[in-house]
Amino acid sequence: MISPRWAPEWWSRTDVTVRDLPFGVLCLAASFLPASHGTQLGGLPNRSFDMLALAAIALECLPLAVRRRWPVVCLALVSVGFAIDQIRGYHTFAGTALPIALLSLGAHLERHRRTAAILFSLAYVPLAVVLSRIGSGEPPSGFVTFYLAMVLAWGTGAWLRSTRVADAERRSRIAEDTRTAERTRIASELHDVVTHHVTAMVVQAEAARYLTAAPDRLDQTLTAVTDTGRRAITDLRHLLDLLNPDHGTEARTPSVGRLLTLVEQTRRAGQPVEFTEEGTPAESTGSADLVAYRVVQEALTNALKYAHGSRTSVQVRHAEREITVEVSTDGSGSRAGSPGGSGRGLAGLRERVDVLGGDFSAGGQKAGGFVVRARIPAGSPS
Numbered sequence: 001m002i003s004p005r006w007a008p009e010w011w012s013r014t015d016v017t018v019r020d021l022p023f024g025v026l027c028l029a030a031s032f033l034p035a036s037h038g039t040q041l042g043g044l045p046n047r048s049f050d051m052l053a054l055a056a057i058a059l060e061c062l063p064l065a066v067r068r069r070w071p072v073v074c075l076a077l078v079s080v081g082f083a084i085d086q087i088r089g090y091h092t093f094a095g096t097a098l099p100i101a102l103l104s105l106g107a108h109l110e111r112h113r114r115t116a117a118i119l120f121s122l123a124y125v126p127l128a129v130v131l132s133r134i135g136s137g138e139p140p141s142g143f144v145t146f147y148l149a150m151v152l153a154w155g156t157g158a159w160l161r162s163t164r165v166a167d168a169e170r171r172s173r174i175a176e177d178t179r180t181a182e183r184t185r186i187a188s189e190l191h192d193v194v195t196h197h198v199t200a201m202v203v204q205a206e207a208a209r210y211l212t213a214a215p216d217r218l219d220q221t222l223t224a225v226t227d228t229g230r231r232a233i234t235d236l237r238h239l240l241d242l243l244n245p246d247h248g249t250e251a252r253t254p255s256v257g258r259l260l261t262l263v264e265q266t267r268r269a270g271q272p273v274e275f276t277e278e279g280t281p282a283e284s285t286g287s288a289d290l291v292a293y294r295v296v297q298e299a300l301t302n303a304l305k306y307a308h309g310s311r312t313s314v315q316v317r318h319a320e321r322e323i324t325v326e327v328s329t330d331g332s333g334s335r336a337g338s339p340g341g342s343g344r345g346l347a348g349l350r351e352r353v354d355v356l357g358g359d360f361s362a363g364g365q366k367a368g369g370f371v372v373r374a375r376i377p378a379g380s381p382s
Contacts, residue, residue: 016068024064024097031057031094038085038095041127041146042136047089056084060094067104072116075101079120083127087134099153106157107164117154121147188348224268259296263314266300272311273300279318288378291352292316292323295360298345299327299372310369322358322378328371349374 031038047053059081067074078101085095102120109116128143263275281289296314303312307329317324346362349372353360359375 017065020067021065024061027064027094027097028057028061031061031092033093038091038093039082039098040091040095041086042131042138042142044086044089044091044131044134044136046091049090052084052088053090053092056081056088056090057092057094060085060092060097064097064100064104067101068108071101071105071108075105075116075120079123086127087130099150102150102153103157103160106154107160108157113158124150188352224265259293259314259316262293262297262300266304266312269304270309271300271304272309273303274311274313276314277316277318281318281323282320282378287356288323288376291349291356291358291376292325292374294352295325295349295372295374295376296327298349299329301345302370302372303327303329307370319378323376325374325376326371328365328369330367330369346372 060078061081063074063077078097082095082098084090085092105116105120106113124147131138131143259277260275263273266273296316300312300314303310310329312327312329315324315326350360350362353374353376357377360373362372363370365371
């Protein structure tokens with residue numbers, strides 16, 4: 001037995017023919033009610049039901065079951081039944097199936113729409129001629145009015161179809177924009193993770209060349225390269241969590257509490273870094289902690305690239321509603337051995353901070369060097 005809770009879902013999964021069949025059966029049953037009257041095209045007297053009347057009613061009502069799957073077949077059969085109904089003078093309630101079939105044709109026919117409209121318009125002419133010949137008494141204006149009413153039914157269906165197509169295109173655009181935004185976000189995350197860790201490893205490996213005479217320091221440097229590689233793998237696993245929520249159970253975003261580890265990694269790469277953290281992080285920071293982490297990560301990466309060995313200062317302040325980050329480098333170091341950059345990192349950081357409604361700036365200082373500042377509102381789930 002189907003639970004009432006699941007009945008709507010089960011009904012929506014059934015074939016459209018099954019869903020449309022009850023409507024045709026209902027129209028068929030209504031045609032046999034004593035007080036039911038249908039469309040009367042002309043003034044022919046009403047005729048009592050006979051076997052031909054039953055056939056006409058069946059032709060008009062039952063094809064409604066395929067009005068969405070085969071709209072042309074539906075309209076063709078309904079039209080034959082309607083013609084018998086009018087010529088014989090039955091004038092049953094089943095005649096109302098004609099505008100329904102026309103509306104369905106306009107709404108669900110995908111190809112050869114113009115051809116179908118012309119053919120069914122031409123098919124109306126013989127019916128009008130036959131009714132005039134057998135003395136229906138309908139003036140030409142009446143036949144034209146009836147035709148225009150049927151055109152209105154077709155036009156209503158065509159309007160429904162265009163609305164449905166436009167809505168589908170809109171949803172497709174939204175889905176594509178969402179996918180593009182997600183790809184951009186993941187690319188930005190990948191840039192931050194790979195650029196920082198690989199830069200640190202390159203700098204550490206370059207330094208190891210000159211430590212062959214000092215085995216202890218060489219061992220420390222190679223250990224730092226290994227640790228950096230392991231942290232890169234861990235951060236890449238976080239990115240895999242973004243692509244596949246079932247990939248792992250670790251926390252998905254690095255917290256501000258990991259900033260000290262980030263600073264220590266940069267120090268091992270030969271960059272003198274002073275780190276200051278003030279205030280207490282809010283209970284709910286939303287995405288602010290991740291953005292703050294990325295700001296410090298990108299700024300330290302740039303310091304390693306463009307001012308290797310220069311004194312660098314990292315200041316993080318936690319307030320009730322925001323996190324403030326400032327990373328400055330005095331620019332007195334050397335760029336030897338530093339890989340080049342694409343400039344995407346700072347632009348990506350500006351976009352992230354802007355999304356959260358914060359402020360971001362990056363530029364040179366009067367006394368030399370470079371400074372990155374960010375004010376990041378806390379609590380936004382974006």
